[in-house]
Amino acid sequence: MNTEQIIIEPVLTEKTNQMREVGKYVFKVDKRANKYQVMRAVRELFSVHPVSCNIMNVKGKPKRGRAQPGYTASWKKAIVTLQKGEKISIFEGA
Amino acid sequence: MVHEKEIQHLNETSQVKLRITVKKEDVKAEYEKLLKNYAKTARIDGFRKGKVPPSVLERKFGEDIKIEAAQHIMETALSEVFSEIEEKPLATDIPKLEEGSDIKPDFERDFQFTVTYDVYPKIQLGSYRGLEVEQPVVKITEEDEKRELEALVEQNSFVVEKDGEASQGDIATVNYWEVNDEGNEIPQSRRSDYTFTIGNGQTLFDFDSDVIGMKKGETRTITKTFPSDYRIAELAGTTKRISVELVTLKEKKRPELNDELAQDISEKYKTLDDLKKDIRKRLEETAQNRVRAITIEGLMDKVLAQSSLVVPQSMLQAELEHTWQHFLEQNRMDENVVLRILQAQGKTKEDLFKEWKPQAEKSLKVRLLIEEMIKKEQVDATEEEIDALIKEQAANVSMQPEELRAYYEKNGYLESIKHDIKEKKLFDALLADTKIVPGAEVKFVDIFKGNR
Numbered sequence: 001m002n003t004e005q006i007i008i009e010p011v012l013t014e015k016t017n018q019m020r021e022v023g024k025y026v027f028k029v030d031k032r033a034n035k036y037q038v039m040r041a042v043r044e045l046f047s048v049h050p051v052s053c054n055i056m057n058v059k060g061k062p063k064r065g066r067a068q069p070g071y072t073a074s075w076k077k078a079i080v081t082l083q084k085g086e087k088i089s090i091f092e093g094a
Numbered sequence: 095m096v097h098e099k100e101i102q103h104l105n106e107t108s109q110v111k112l113r114i115t116v117k118k119e120d121v122k123a124e125y126e127k128l129l130k131n132y133a134k135t136a137r138i139d140g141f142r143k144g145k146v147p148p149s150v151l152e153r154k155f156g157e158d159i160k161i162e163a164a165q166h167i168m169e170t171a172l173s174e175v176f177s178e179i180e181e182k183p184l185a186t187d188i189p190k191l192e193e194g195s196d197i198k199p200d201f202e203r204d205f206q207f208t209v210t211y212d213v214y215p216k217i218q219l220g221s222y223r224g225l226e227v228e229q230p231v232v233k234i235t236e237e238d239e240k241r242e243l244e245a246l247v248e249q250n251s252f253v254v255e256k257d258g259e260a261s262q263g264d265i266a267t268v269n270y271w272e273v274n275d276e277g278n279e280i281p282q283s284r285r286s287d288y289t290f291t292i293g294n295g296q297t298l299f300d301f302d303s304d305v306i307g308m309k310k311g312e313t314r315t316i317t318k319t320f321p322s323d324y325r326i327a328e329l330a331g332t333t334k335r336i337s338v339e340l341v342t343l344k345e346k347k348r349p350e351l352n353d354e355l356a357q358d359i360s361e362k363y364k365t366l367d368d369l370k371k372d373i374r375k376r377l378e379e380t381a382q383n384r385v386r387a388i389t390i391e392g393l394m395d396k397v398l399a400q401s402s403l404v405v406p407q408s409m410l411q412a413e414l415e416h417t418w419q420h421f422l423e424q425n426r427m428d429e430n431v432v433l434r435i436l437q438a439q440g441k442t443k444e445d446l447f448k449e450w451k452p453q454a455e456k457s458l459k460v461r462l463l464i465e466e467m468i469k470k471e472q473v474d475a476t477e478e479e480i481d482a483l484i485k486e487q488a489a490n491v492s493m494q495p496e497e498l499r500a501y502y503e504k505n506g507y508l509e510s511i512k513h514d515i516k517e518k519k520l521f522d523a524l525l526a527d528t529k530i531v532p533g534a535e536v537k538f539v540d541i542f543k544g545n546r
Binding site: 012 | 138139140141142145147150
């Protein structure tokens, strides 16, 4: 798997906004990726030094309503902790 | 907020170019205020309502908010400047941003923008006193009087049933149908109760002359051969047999011209002579008013020739639109209908406007000049004069003066009444000071020619 394919997008919520202040960056990543691959990708893409990475699978939520019942897509969330004081500048204010 | 302003007059188009500079700190403050405002209400996925940090908003919509801030700043700055300076933009115009100007603020530099707008034109009034104006001479003749009387008689004529034979000018009601060679009625060719005036040539089969001499209840069968160039193509060159039945016959009775008629028309006339005198008086008044209008027109032409002013484009456009609305009203037609008619003639509204433009420009100029003269001469309308005019108008429409006045006040017409009085007073004064040269003798009917 290519580095470019691993990280899909940053996760932008109130919570991740706060986490960024302590050096934790949250991404939606490819479902097949593992912690090491994510850390490597972050290091290569943003030129920073990840210390650790936590990963979880977010399950799709059941949706019912007008159409046929089903689920939203499930995805993999990765929380990357950077070395103290490091920042990913392009996410500042994102 | 305005840091610097620079005003430049463009005299040849009666416009003003205004350059405004706003301090960069002010721009930034405005931008941040807007950002905060948006943050209060913004809804973005992942955040509760109102909890979106301004930094996120800035990243997502920063550029748009900058432009909006610029617009806010321009608006406030303009209204600030307009409240200070004398040359305000005309109501008919909106200040336009200079083309190609950069309205994206940059917090490093002071924000600067330029607008142009139409202003009330500068008027150089030529001399308007002691001019020489030609005035047409109108004489009311017997002929004019007769024509008026004739119209009155026509208005007062009445229609009565007539016994005996039909003749030219009578009003006949007929049933008619086509018959075949055996004299039988052709189905569905019958028309009943068709009323027409004999002799005006409006019947389908042109049987006017054939009806003459018929009596009420009589039926005649006539054979008509239509020439090949007959006005109705279907009938041209054919021969038809038509039966006509005269159902009713009426004639128009013209009243005799005598004292009785005069009394019928209005109680204030005792004799025919009274009526004649009154007609003459009315004609003379009309003629006088018209001659005055012509003289004023001539006078204004001269003043205009000596004055110089530029009519602002937006004013002209508004005037043209106004004329267009008036035109629609006059023809009682829908705008779309008129547009379609114009299209059929291969014209557009713009072409029409182009045609009207010289006239509109001139009348605008004249109005502006009159305005200027009123100002210069300090003509004013007093309360008494307004009252007098309203009283006069109230009498014409049979209303109470107070009622009419209240109506005017409610609809804001009082100003225009005032203006009318001022204008009248101005021209009274001017005409008294103008050398009037008797011009060519003109017939009464001719002075209304070319009347707009």
